[in-house]
Amino acid sequence: MSQQRNGQAAGVSDGGVFPDLPEATVARLPEYLRALHHLAETGFETVSSEGLAAAAGVNSAKLRKDLSHLGSYGTRGVGYDVALLIAQIEHVLGLTQRRAVALVGVGNLGHALAGYGGFSTRGFRIAALFDADPDRIGERINGLVVKDIARLPEVVAAEAISIALIATPAHAAQLVADQLVAAGVTSILNFAPCVLSVPDGVDVRKVDLAIELQILSFHEHRKSALTTLPAPAGNGRMKIRPTLNGEALAT
Numbered sequence: 001m002s003q004q005r006n007g008q009a010a011g012v013s014d015g016g017v018f019p020d021l022p023e024a025t026v027a028r029l030p031e032y033l034r035a036l037h038h039l040a041e042t043g044f045e046t047v048s049s050e051g052l053a054a055a056a057g058v059n060s061a062k063l064r065k066d067l068s069h070l071g072s073y074g075t076r077g078v079g080y081d082v083a084l085l086i087a088q089i090e091h092v093l094g095l096t097q098r099r100a101v102a103l104v105g106v107g108n109l110g111h112a113l114a115g116y117g118g119f120s121t122r123g124f125r126i127a128a129l130f131d132a133d134p135d136r137i138g139e140r141i142n143g144l145v146v147k148d149i150a151r152l153p154e155v156v157a158a159e160a161i162s163i164a165l166i167a168t169p170a171h172a173a174q175l176v177a178d179q180l181v182a183a184g185v186t187s188i189l190n191f192a193p194c195v196l197s198v199p200d201g202v203d204v205r206k207v208d209l210a211i212e213l214q215i216l217s218f219h220e221h222r223k224s225a226l227t228t229l230p231a232p233a234g235n236g237r238m239k240i241r242p243t244l245n246g247e248a249l250a251t
């Protein structure tokens with residue numbers, strides 16, 4: 001996932017109420033939270049930094065540094081109190097109350113997102129669904145009726161929505177972003193494959209599974225270029241090293 005910030009450039013600080021957190025730390029906090037919830041559900045009351053780091057898939061030194069930003073250092077020989085750490089991280093992430101989220105574009109992807117139960121257990125409530133297609137408006141998904149995008153301002157205000165997901169085609173995404181911002185939305189998760197232009201103070205994050213696959217493709221390409229081949233003279237094996245233009249070079 002990539003991020004586009006039009007608010008503060010670096011760190012996350014509001015002048016004292018929150019600690020000044022590096023963006024990379026903010027990005028790892030949800031991983032710690034997911035791992036902590038799993039530990040709590042399986043009966044753990046405390047966890048060592050190594051145990052939590054392994055459960056979250058990060059390095060333990062990095063985890064200790066991240067948590068020290070929250071003023072959480074654990075107890076020597078005991079580790080971190082799981083419930084306390086969950087409460088601290090949820091407080092910093094603003095998850096102490098479930099946030100209402102709007103979804104715009106209820107096509108193939110929008111249907112899957114609207115039906116996904118995982119948002120509610122992670123602190124979010126899909127509060128409204130919008131589309132511009134008269135054939136979609138009025139459809140009921142997961143207890144919500146798809147509304148006309150024209151009703152965005154009224155519904156955003158009534159439901160106190162500050163975060164929205166865009167799942168429209170790329171050609172419509174900028175117009176939808178403009179409508180969301182005009183209605184008062186200040187954070188956007190964009191699934192459409194395009195860059196959005198938003199005013200200062202609006203945060204945009206982008207999810208593009210095709211980009212993730214392209215990065216994996218690069219690694220596959222590199223691995224295949226590094227495949228060892230038998231040397232022509234039969235004395236050992238020859239390594240193939242990729243060059244910058246993608247051609248293989250025997251070394």
Ligand SMILES: NC(=O)c1ccc[n+]([C@@H]2O[C@H](COP(=O)([O-])OP(=O)(O)OC[C@H]3O[C@@H](n4cnc5c(N)ncnc54)[C@H](O)[C@@H]3O)[C@@H](O)[C@H]2O)c1
Binds near residue numbers: 105131167190192
């Ligand atoms: N991020 C990812 O990994 C990922 C994966 C799949 C698809 N996508 C992207 O998600 C988007 C949706 O894909 P899809 O397959 O669901 O498309 P889709 O055509 O099935 O659905 C798009 C929906 O957006 C609605 N729409 C169009 N213009 C609108 C507007 N101005 N206001 C409100 N609604 C509008 C359409 O009526 C339709 O219901 C595309 O941009 C696609 O490229 C991203």
